[in-house]
Amino acid sequence: MSEKMIDSTSIMPQYAVMDQANLPENKIDSKIPEGPVAEKWTNYKAHQKLVNPANKRNLDIIVVGTGLAGASAASTLGEMGFNVLNFCIQDSPRRAHSIAAQGGINAAKNYQNDGDSVYRLFYDTVKGGDFRSREANVYRLAEVSNNIIDQCVQQGVPFAREYGGTLANRSFGGAQVSRTFYAKGQTGQQLLLGAYSSLNRQIDKGTVKSFNRREMLDLVIIDGRARGIIVRNLINGKIERYAAHAVVLATGGYGRTFFLSTNAMGCNGSAAVQVFKKGAYLSNICFTQIHPTCIPRHGEDQSKLTLMSESLRNDGRIWVPKKKEDAEAIRAGKKKPTDIPDEDRDFYLERRYPAFGNLCPRDIASRAAKERCDAGYGVGTGNAVYLDFKYAIQRLGEDAVRDRYGNLFEMYEMISDDNPYKTPMMIFPASHYTMGGIWVDYELQTSIKGLFAIGECNFSDHGANRLGASALMQGLADGYFVLPYTMQNYLSDQIKVPRFSTDAPEFEKAEADVRARIDRLMNIKGTKSPDQIHKKLGNYVWDLVGMGRTLDSLVEALKHIDEVRKEFYSDLRIVGSADDLNTELEKALRLEDFLVMAKMMAIDALHRNESCGAHFREEYQTEDGEAKRNDKDYMYVSCWKYAGDDEKPILLKEPLKYEAIEVQTRNYKS
Amino acid sequence: MEKTISVNLKVWRQRGPKEKGGFKTYRVENVSTGSSFLEMLDMLNQQLVDRGEEPVVFDNDCREGICGMCSLYINGHPHGPVQGITTCQLHMRKFRDNETITIEPWRSAAFPVIRDLMVNRNAFDQIQQAGGYVSFNTGSAPDANATPISKEIADEAMDSATCIGCGACVAACKNGSAMLFVSAKVSQFALLPQGQVERARRARAMVKKMDELGFGNCTNTGACASECPKNISLSNIARLNREFLKAKFKD
Numbered sequence: 001m002s003e004k005m006i007d008s009t010s011i012m013p014q015y016a017v018m019d020q021a022n023l024p025e026n027k028i029d030s031k032i033p034e035g036p037v038a039e040k041w042t043n044y045k046a047h048q049k050l051v052n053p054a055n056k057r058n059l060d061i062i063v064v065g066t067g068l069a070g071a072s073a074a075s076t077l078g079e080m081g082f083n084v085l086n087f088c089i090q091d092s093p094r095r096a097h098s099i100a101a102q103g104g105i106n107a108a109k110n111y112q113n114d115g116d117s118v119y120r121l122f123y124d125t126v127k128g129g130d131f132r133s134r135e136a137n138v139y140r141l142a143e144v145s146n147n148i149i150d151q152c153v154q155q156g157v158p159f160a161r162e163y164g165g166t167l168a169n170r171s172f173g174g175a176q177v178s179r180t181f182y183a184k185g186q187t188g189q190q191l192l193l194g195a196y197s198s199l200n201r202q203i204d205k206g207t208v209k210s211f212n213r214r215e216m217l218d219l220v221i222i223d224g225r226a227r228g229i230i231v232r233n234l235i236n237g238k239i240e241r242y243a244a245h246a247v248v249l250a251t252g253g254y255g256r257t258f259f260l261s262t263n264a265m266g267c268n269g270s271a272a273v274q275v276f277k278k279g280a281y282l283s284n285i286c287f288t289q290i291h292p293t294c295i296p297r298h299g300e301d302q303s304k305l306t307l308m309s310e311s312l313r314n315d316g317r318i319w320v321p322k323k324k325e326d327a328e329a330i331r332a333g334k335k336k337p338t339d340i341p342d343e344d345r346d347f348y349l350e351r352r353y354p355a356f357g358n359l360c361p362r363d364i365a366s367r368a369a370k371e372r373c374d375a376g377y378g379v380g381t382g383n384a385v386y387l388d389f390k391y392a393i394q395r396l397g398e399d400a401v402r403d404r405y406g407n408l409f410e411m412y413e414m415i416s417d418d419n420p421y422k423t424p425m426m427i428f429p430a431s432h433y434t435m436g437g438i439w440v441d442y443e444l445q446t447s448i449k450g451l452f453a454i455g456e457c458n459f460s461d462h463g464a465n466r467l468g469a470s471a472l473m474q475g476l477a478d479g480y481f482v483l484p485y486t487m488q489n490y491l492s493d494q495i496k497v498p499r500f501s502t503d504a505p506e507f508e509k510a511e512a513d514v515r516a517r518i519d520r521l522m523n524i525k526g527t528k529s530p531d532q533i534h535k536k537l538g539n540y541v542w543d544l545v546g547m548g549r550t551l552d553s554l555v556e557a558l559k560h561i562d563e564v565r566k567e568f569y570s571d572l573r574i575v576g577s578a579d580d581l582n583t584e585l586e587k588a589l590r591l592e593d594f595l596v597m598a599k600m601m602a603i604d605a606l607h608r609n610e611s612c613g614a615h616f617r618e619e620y621q622t623e624d625g626e627a628k629r630n631d632k633d634y635m636y637v638s639c640w641k642y643a644g645d646d647e648k649p650i651l652l653k654e655p656l657k658y659e660a661i662e663v664q665t666r667n668y669k670s
Numbered sequence: 671m672e673k674t675i676s677v678n679l680k681v682w683r684q685r686g687p688k689e690k691g692g693f694k695t696y697r698v699e700n701v702s703t704g705s706s707f708l709e710m711l712d713m714l715n716q717q718l719v720d721r722g723e724e725p726v727v728f729d730n731d732c733r734e735g736i737c738g739m740c741s742l743y744i745n746g747h748p749h750g751p752v753q754g755i756t757t758c759q760l761h762m763r764k765f766r767d768n769e770t771i772t773i774e775p776w777r778s779a780a781f782p783v784i785r786d787l788m789v790n791r792n793a794f795d796q797i798q799q800a801g802g803y804v805s806f807n808t809g810s811a812p813d814a815n816a817t818p819i820s821k822e823i824a825d826e827a828m829d830s831a832t833c834i835g836c837g838a839c840v841a842a843c844k845n846g847s848a849m850l851f852v853s854a855k856v857s858q859f860a861l862l863p864q865g866q867v868e869r870a871r872r873a874r875a876m877v878k879k880m881d882e883l884g885f886g887n888c889t890n891t892g893a894c895a896s897e898c899p900k901n902i903s904l905s906n907i908a909r910l911n912r913e914f915l916k917a918k919f920k921d
Contacts, residue, residue: 072808075808079807079808090731090737090739091739091790091792092791092792092794093795094738094795094798094835095731095732095737095739097731097737099732099736099737099738100732100734100736100737109814109815111815147809147811149814150811150812150813150814151808151809151811153811153814153817153864154804154810154811154812154864155803155864156804156827156831156858156859156862156864156865157831158824158827158828158858158862159814159824160824160828161818161819161820161821161824161825162821163820163821165818165819165820166815166818167814167815183828183831184828184832186736186832188736189736189832189834190828190831193831196798197798197802197803197804198808200795200798200799200802200803201799201803201805204799204800204801210795212792212795235784262734264731264732264733265730265731265733266731298672298702298704298705299672299702299704299705301701301702301705301709301712301713302705302709303706303708303709303712303733304733304734306733306734307734410754411735411759414735414755414759414761415759415761417704417761417763480808481808481809484808529716529719531712531716532716573722575719575722575723575724575725576724581727581784583725583727584725
């Protein structure tokens with residue numbers, strides 16, 4: 001097929017760039033400061049506008065979410081003296097899904113004296129993201145990474161240490177240095193509990209008010225600025241209104257669009273969809289990370305997938321049988337992995353990517369696993385490969401391996417009933433993280449004034465693929481060190497704005513809209529539970545908008561998503577009442593938004609006629625199966641603007657310019 | 671390959687904190703032994719929803735043993751009969767075909783039932799807010815390697831910090847004591863240099879808050895530690911007692 005024929009704009013002209021892109025209100029201004037990349041943040045901080053202490057306590061800020069980004073932002077804004085209202089859907093801020101991050105957090109400390117630097121972390125992150133991230137943001141991220149480690153140690157985060165008492169590091173995918181700080185396989189937990197402890201200090205002081213078991217259902221805009229939110233109290237079903245001078249979203253990613261993912265059951269993309277419908281752009285939605293090392297699915301009743309930390313790839317070797325007959329015998333239960341001699345094992349990552357081997361980036365490792373399984377070499381159900389610690393145990397001894405990965409091995413054994421000290425783990429890729437998200441400028445402000453987005457829910461730093469141990473870094477960078485500064489630049493001219501009443505007509509209208517939405521769903525009175533419909537949606541998204549995408553699969557996906565959407569609005573059943581605790585209604589509301597995200601994923605993937613990072617369009621690959629980027633036509637951030645529930649979104653573009661890095665083809669082979 | 675089993679469930683159902691609850695029995699058939707316990711409850715809820723009945727409400731989120739949200743009392747044990755795991759990590763291969771399984775919420779005066787198997791653990795947050803932190807502002811920390819900490823101390827602090835705040839210790843204790851939870855946090859900070867400045871104040875404030883909130887006294891039965899999904903050690907409680915006494919002497 002020629003490239004011209006599969007130009008999606010000729011097939012689906014409705015997704016073409018419209019004339020609206022030239023309208024002044026659609027101008028994309030990313031507000032990147034002037035000057036060399038290494039000086040931008042320093043210059044910004046030196047010249048930004050501030051809010052004086054007396055005025056801070058008159059300004060209210062809503063922070064939605066209590067993960068690493070939300071908790072760090074809420075606590076820091078509280079320390080500064082702002083009046084913060086902090087919301088989460090869980091029963092406690094400590095349970096946000098950041099808690100499940102296992103492996104570690106990157107920083108450019110160069111404590112190992114292995115040649116690391118701010119520039120190198122910046123470079124690795126931009127390269128890892130396949131040159132689809134905003135250079136200035138990534139440099140700032142690398143710059144503040146070191147402050148994060150200082151901050152967390154002072155909070156009492158018990159990072160792993162060497163016998164001399166200094167901090168220990170390990171390696172992660174996409175890097176040739178050891179820059180990852182970790183606390184066993186529970187780094188996310190420890191960092192989140194650190195942020196939660198700072199948050200608790202502010203709650204105790206009264207600068208932060210904590211609202212648990214509340215779910216945001218809409219954004220309230222007054223005179224073009226974000227001024228509040230409508231939430232549903234998950235305990236009693238009451239609809240509540242909250243007003244503020246600015247709103248911060250820290251609501252995480254939309255990885256559960258796939259239904260099965262490593263995300264927690266409550267993770268959702270709803271806040272992103274709500275603000276999209278109010279005018280915030282969604283960016284790079286097709287960049288969704290499929291993590292290579294998850295425990296394979298066991299059956300139809302599975303509710304979620306469990307990640308095995310990427311850190312395991314430091315010492316585990318990934319392989320499948322070299323001979324198809326061995327793979328078949330294993331699948332039939334006639335052979336065991338330990339029966340296959342070394343010479344009959346295909347260490348395909350080491351074979352294809354000698355320079356990075358088992359530590360190549362996630363998108364590449366995932367695709368390579370899929371390639372072997374599709375070719376018939378998969379083990380288990382056919383959709384699994386081995387991650388083998390035999391060699392590490394021979395080299396280091398079982399005790400050293402237990403010391404490093406003991407809790408992960410136990411977790412694996414609990415789920416799979418296999419002992420990874422004796423037999424290789426089985427792993428397979430699964431949906432894990434979303435690089436795409438709400439568009440933000442350099443100040444982390446969305447295209448709606450006064451609405452900010454931080455952490456995984458924004459699109460900003462990871463381009464088309466996120467490197468391991470960088471999500472924790474970004475969440476905390478945004479919350480501790482970036483947003484608390486940049487927000488003041490916005491708030492400085494809001495000091496004369498009095499507190500808002502939630503009786504304002506805009507709040508009345510937003511609440512009425514939310515009630516109408518809930519009534520509509522409650523009154524469908526069909527036969528399918530939200531989970532049943534969600535599973536169907538997830539299967540289509542995984543099969544057609546997953547690790548490998550084609551023009552045909554995406555067109556088909558859009559058709560199926562539309563069918564599922566029709567089924568949702570005609571056959572959904574929600575038992576119980578809306579004015580009460582109702583877990584089925586919670587699921588239905590989130591599913592309604594996953595349907596929008598699924599469609600946006602497919603639309604974005606369809607329009608991007610190239611392969612880059614996690615977005616692999618099978619039509620665009622090199623002869624040896626690597627992603628073929630098209631920098632000439634696609635070196636930009638896609639910014640989708642909402643145009644109505646049944647209208648096609650409008651595509652706007654933020655061009656990407658690389659001044660400090662030479663753009664090149666990603667190479668992990670040599 | 672995993673086989674399938676069928677189980678009988680005795681599930682505690684309760685509309686609200688003030689309402690009277692009771693057991694209801696259900697049967698779930700053809701559960702893969704590779705399924706998790708919560709996936710089996712998902713199957714039960716699908717059955718209930720198909721019949722137009724309200725599903726059993728239970729807290730859960732990460733389903734990989736770290737968020738601390740899940741909180742079921744299964745066959746007389748918090749998080750079920752297998753030690754060292756959370757409810758979401760319990761798998762059906764641990765049950766026999768046709769076994770009757772009793773499922774209750776955490777029972778403790780300090781954790782009122784919200785609905786069915788869901789309880790309110792807000793008291794834990796309040797204890798942490800009373801002093802479970804190091805007071806300093808963002809950006810004012812010294813270099814992370816400025817204060818060396820021995821590997822042993824760091825590892826010991828990590829063991830205490832592993833607590834997921836699920837409340838199994840309180841549910842397991844006949845007195846409803848929160849000592850294991852409080853002592854884990856106090857220990858983490860008492861061990862690390864960063865926690866020294868506020869050491870006495872922290873122990874006092876957290877214990878005071880714990881007492882205010884209606885948790886019972888510790889009588890050293892050790893049920894908390896043996897039911898803890900993260901194997902938090904009883905030695906934390908011994909440390910808390912020392913910390914508290916030392917703080918009192920300072921007064």
